[in-house]
Amino acid sequence: MKAPAIFEFFRRLAEANPAPETELAYVNDYTLLVAVVLSAQATDIGVNKATKRLFETVTTPEAMVALGEEGLRAHIRTIGLFNTKAKNVIALSEALIREHGGQVPADRDALERLPGVGRKTANVVMNTAFGAETFAVDTHIFRVCNRTGLAPGKTVLAVERGLEKRVPKPFRLGAHHWLILHGRYVCKARRPECWRCPLADLCRFNPKTLA
DNA sequence: ATCCCGAGGG
DNA sequence: CCCTCTGGAT
Structure with a gap:
């Protein structure tokens, strides 16, 4: 063309x-990152349905770790690939606390190093949360x-x-x-x-x- | 190349 | 029944 x-x-x-704008529901950078990870091979509507209640009480990596893998799994059971996603979101949250002071890094490479975050997810977060032209x-x-x-x-x-x-x-x-x-x-x-x-x-x- | 994996639509 | 949905790790 x-x-x-x-x-x-x-x-x-x-x-x-x-x-x-994105049609994924989120309340801060962290919940956006989680929502995007959950959206792999799933519809936004399905993800929003599951995070509706989750994000009422969990909006930080600390709260997510406290909820635990089993607790998270219960919330996202209706989303495809839920087992892998629950594992990744907990591991990702632990990594944010350990390596980034609990904050979502505004850096494509740092994002890609997080468990369950590849190039596509990193690019979405950079664009939607940090205004990068990705x-x-x-x-x-x-x-x-x-x-x-x-x-x-x-x-x-x-x-x-x-x-x-x-x-x-x-x-x-x-x-x-x-x-x-x-x-x-x-x-x-x-x-x-x-x-x-x-x-x-x-x-x-x-x-x-x-x- | 394969696995993961539920909901919704046609 | 089949295909598709804001993929990533092995």
């Missing part, structure tokens, strides 16, 4: 959603970038590099949430709703564009 089309691509997404390539963004031709790539890292090179300055901060929301509600995995897509004429996947 050419530069002018890319600018128009994001201009329309920005027009439709002037203040893009591009967390998840299942939605990978799909949207390849379908539309915005930033094609065989791996998530290749797509991330493509976004870093192509997303225009004014849209870099919001790009992550614009792309994910577009993928979630319009450019869906199963049945993409091209007929109501504001980007259809810019997209190489849209049948009308191909015709």
Whole structure:
């Protein structure tokens, strides 16, 4: 996709959603980090449902450690991969207390060293909590970038590099949430709703564009 | 490449 | 039944 089309691509997404935000529920940096870890291969709605009660009493790594793995497991049993996630969140909380004074580090590499936190999760936290212009390539963004031709790539890292090179300055901060929301509600995995897509004429996947 | 793994939708 | 959901560790 050419530069002018890319600018128009994001201009329309920005027009439709002037203040893009995460749909994950959280109350501080720590709970955001936990929510993002829990969101792996799970829906935001499902995660919010489970954290609704959890975050009423647990909003710090100290409180999470006190709750314990078994206690946490009881809260997140309705989320996929709950066993691994419970283990990781407790270990991650212990690491925050031990190595970062109980605070969430505003550093991509430090975040990635935490148990259960990979590149994607670290990029989300950097963008959402600390306002960094990072591009967390998840299942939605990978799909949207390849379908539309915005930033094609065989791996998530290749797509991330493509976004870093192509997303225009004014849209870099919001790009992550614009792309994910577009993928979630319009450019869906199963049945993409091209007929109501504001980007259809810019997209190489849209049948009308191909015709 | 494989495992983890429940809820919701079609 | 099948697929998908803001992945990460081995």
